Amino acid sequence: MYERKIPLNLNCGLDLIAEVLYGKWKIRLLWFINEGYKRPSELQRKIPEASRRVLNIQLKELEAHELVSKTIYAQVPPKVEYNLTEFGETLLPIISMLGKWGDENEERLRAVIVKQTTSP
Template sequence: MKKRTYTCGLDAAIDVMGGKWKGLILFWLGEGPLRFGELRRSVEGISERMLILHLRELETSGLVHREVHQQVPPKVEYSLTDFGHTLLTALAPLGQWGEDHMERLRSIP
């Protein structure tokens, strides 16, 4: 496997969380562990396929933990790892910026 190279810290952060959905997935998991269906309902507009893909990528990156409970029917919960919480903390100011400027951003054609 080829080692990733980055030009700066922002490049590395965007590589891990690039895309429309990963930030929203991290946001909802920041509220606490969620089952797949709960997470899908929380992240409005995401397809099942896209959610599965992003959860796998976030798990591979070490940001999300997947726990399978051995019961019938099977129960799978997703939660943030400590590493995932550090990224969510770093994203909080960006989210606040979006909240502060949402009206202006909505008016951009």
């Protein structure tokens, strides 16, 4: 069983958000599920640079944090769909605001990121 090396620090709202949303693809997964991409294969096509394993791990974490729900249909082959929970839907305005901020500052952010990755 997994044992944390660093103890949880849940002293403020930012710590709580970090515990729930940190993960390279989690915010995009929430956004795409809201956009109607509900099956794991659809999400994989929307985020091709992420491995299927990592997406599954992050979807499980989002489910454990009650942001998404997983529905398994009893058919052959099995069908799985993810949906935002009511709790998960409360994040959409915040994700939208973050995306808008990124769009408004795209040139500056891109320049800073490129500079950081190319400097020794």
